[in-house]
Amino acid sequence: MNYLEYLNDIEDKENDFDDNYYYHAFDYNRREFISMVKNGIKSRILLLRRGVGNNGLFYVSLSRCEECDYSIYKMFYNIPKFIIKPNINVVKTRNYKTYGLYPIDLTNTFLPLRESGYDDEYQKFLLVSPKNIIGIEYNLYDIYIKRGSINYDLEVLKSMIEDLKLQKRDIPIIDKSSKKEINKNKVLTKSYSEKSY
16 A cells, blocks of 8 residues: 555645644544534533543643643644644643642642643643634654554544534644645545555
8 A cells, every 4th residue: 555645645735834823632532523623622620521631620731833842742743633723812831840840739720820741831721612723733644654554544534524524614634744734525535445556
């Protein structure tokens, strides 16, 4: 299977979001993905969930593509990320590795005293509205270069496109590593099985 040929076929126009946008990384799960696209990205208190994840109790975790020593954006580089409008009201976290910890009583509250182990993390109080989700970043080209296969990732891509279509949301999906927009219609109609190339 020639994945590079397939990627060149489905990624058909330049569309690179600049570094001013916020990003929210997620592991694809159909139910949760549809909920985020439809209802926004919620903090755990709104999800009625106390477990682990990319969100805090009162805040939604976001990142920015910035040059820094401790980068959450780079850590999640090869998993899907929602692209969020840059003009939302956020709190910049303080890196506790550099500045030490706030008292624990202050950090797990609604107070805007946010800390993180990263230099490029920002947090949005309670919810990122669905109207502020303007794209999805998924670095298929880099994933292929690193692993040599993207079969699973193409399945995820196709599922996300089907979910967006179901919700009547036409937001672009960008391969940041190639700086091209994915043609969703080609993904839905074209086969990428071993026999197709």
